[in-house]
Amino acid sequence: MDEKVYTLEEIEAFCLGRLPTEKQKAIEERIAEDESFQHRVGLIRSILEGFLAMATEDLEEKMNSWSGGLAAQEDEELIEWYLTDELGPKAKQYVEERRKTDTAFDTLFQSQKRLLEGLDAIQTDAFANQLTAWEREAQEETPVRSLNPWIKRLSIAASIALLVSIGGWGYMKNQYSNQKLFASLYQSPNIGGTLGGATIDQFKEEFSAAHRSLQGGEYAVAIRQFTTLSNELEGLELDPLAKTYYEQNVDWSLLLAKLAGNQINDGFRSELARIAGDESHEYRLQASSLQKKLDSFWR
Amino acid sequence: MSKYREDEDRLEELQSGSDLAWKSFYEDMRSPFRMFFMKRASLGPEEAGQLFHDTMIIFHRNVLRRKLVAPLKSSLKTYLFGIGKNVLRKEGRKGDWEAEIPEVSIEAAIESVHERAAKADLVRRLLAKIGESCRELLELVYLKGYVMEAVAKELGITNEGTVRKRKFDCLKKMRLLLEEDR
Numbered sequence: 149m150d151e152k153v154y155t156l157e158e159i160e161a162f163c164l165g166r167l168p169t170e171k172q173k174a175i176e177e178r179i180a181e182d183e184s185f186q187h188r189v190g191l192i193r194s195i196l197e198g199f200l201a202m203a204t205e206d207l208e209e210k211m212n213s214w215s216g217g218l219a220a221q222e223d224e225e226l227i228e229w230y231l232t233d234e235l236g237p238k239a240k241q242y243v244e245e246r247r248k249t250d251t252a253f254d255t256l257f258q259s260q261k262r263l264l265e266g267l268d269a270i271q272t273d274a275f276a277n278q279l280t281a282w283e284r285e286a287q288e289e290t291p292v293r294s295l296n297p298w299i300k301r302l303s304i305a306a307s308i309a310l311l312v313s314i315g316g317w318g319y320m321k322n323q324y325s326n327q328k329l330f331a332s333l334y335q336s337p338n339i340g341g342t343l344g345g346a347t348i349d350q351f352k353e354e355f356s357a358a359h360r361s362l363q364g365g366e367y368a369v370a371i372r373q374f375t376t377l378s379n380e381l382e383g384l385e386l387d388p389l390a391k392t393y394y395e396q397n398v399d400w401s402l403l404l405a406k407l408a409g410n411q412i413n414d415g416f417r418s419e420l421a422r423i424a425g426d427e428s429h430e431y432r433l434q435a436s437s438l439q440k441k442l443d444s445f446w447r
Numbered sequence: 448m449s450k451y452r453e454d455e456d457r458l459e460e461l462q463s464g465s466d467l468a469w470k471s472f473y474e475d476m477r478s479p480f481r482m483f484f485m486k487r488a489s490l491g492p493e494e495a496g497q498l499f500h501d502t503m504i505i506f507h508r509n510v511l512r513r514k515l516v517a518p519l520k521s522s523l524k525t526y527l528f529g530i531g532k533n534v535l536r537k538e539g540r541k542g543d544w545e546a547e548i549p550e551v552s553i554e555a556a557i558e559s560v561h562e563r564a565a566k567a568d569l570v571r572r573l574l575a576k577i578g579e580s581c582r583e584l585l586e587l588v589y590l591k592g593y594v595m596e597a598v599a600k601e602l603g604i605t606n607e608g609t610v611r612k613r614k615f616d617c618l619k620k621m622r623l624l625l626e627e628d629r
Contacts, residue, residue: 156615157615165514188622192622195569195618198569199589201563201566203589207503207504207507210469211500214470214474215500222492225482226492234485236489239491
């Protein structure tokens with residue numbers, strides 16, 4: 149009798165919750181008053197729930213297999229989220245506790261931390277360089293197409309990501325060698341100007357010679373020459389502006405000669421730190437950039 | 448044109464029961480889901496992984512039962528996160544996501560693994576008795592979630608109406624077998 153009123157299709161739709169509210173309610177009322185109908189609906193429901201349970205079991209089995217393949221990736225993700233402050237307190241605590249008990253996890257943590265710091269340094273440097281280039285463009289009043297600064301930043305980030313992914317480790321290491329760093333930082337000075345007098349002419353000649361040595365790759369000679377120039381500058385009578393220019397150029401050139409000549413020691417580091425920390429120094433930004441590169445993950 | 452065209456295309460793939468589509472959806476959603484609930488609901492990694500599995504089960508059921516259909520009112524990701532939020536809420540837990548994720552109606556709870564196994568076993572027993580042609584058809588409809596058109600194509604039947612009639616004949620047969628079984 150019940151199936152004359154409600155078809156099996158309707159009962160199925162009722163069990164699956166697909167009927168309009170009104171019809172759904174009508175069947176519920178019928179179930180409440182007709183035990184035989186209630187029994188039949190119950191059987192259909194058991195069958196449909198059984199199928200659903202089978203489908204769920206099948207999905208669970210697959211999910212367990214899929215998640216097994218993601219275990220290593222999940223540890224890396226967890227560490228990255230920890231380092232970028234994307235975790236809540238409980239997950240943070242989990243990472244910290246696991247580092248204490250799981251050596252492999254701690255090693256992964258350390259290497260990932262270095263990698264992220266390295267990438268961050270590269271991005272910072274690239275961005276700083278780009279800012280300098282934009283400033284130069286603006287100063288030259290070159291008619292350039294105006295770009296949204298964020299598009300520029302994203303372009304840089306994308307370039308870096310591409311560089312890292314396709315260029316590979318060796319390439320990056322090479323880019324961070326002392327010689328490459330020297331080549332990227334050295335600029336030939338403007339020698340000439342309005343200085344006068346025999347002593348000063350001699351100084352200028354020695355200054356030029358030191359730069360020629362540097363440009364010619366004779367770093368040991370250049371180091372000696374710039375050291376001499378640095379001493380001579382103290383007793384030289386120059387106008388303050390010119391003196392500052394030569395002092396700062398000699399400081400920086402001497403450091404670059406030592407860099408290219410692989411003479412990086414504590415004295416080199418402290419001189420580099422001094423220049424980087426001197427707000428009025430012409431080469432402050434370059435020194436700061438070099439500091440980061442020398443501490444880079446890629447070296 | 449729908450705002451969620453790409454998600455609707457993806458839903459269609461999921462509705463077709465494609466393993467590849469489900470695997471890809473699982474892999475795409477797992478990381479953002481875990482990160483979100485670890486940060487916003489203060490879950491530990493294991494809890495977040497378990498919540499993701501429970502949420503995927505409900506999502507899968509909603510797709511299979513055609514509760515989730517185009518046109519979509521949100522992206523699939525938002526819908527999935529909404530289920531996760533409600534599962535946690537039903538467990539009496541809260542997060543700082545209020546008003547960020549829409550409400551998604553979900554079942555009161557997923558049955559326990561034990562209950563699920565019992566329900567599945569019952570149907571397996573009946574399928575073993577029902578005969579090959581009915582078993583094949585019912586599995587396509589209820590396990591893979593195929594629509595009538597897809598079942599007809601899979602079984603080489605030209606008429607969808609014939610498939611529908613056979614489906615209900617098989618379901619009736621199964622009901623009678625169950626009655627005998629009890």
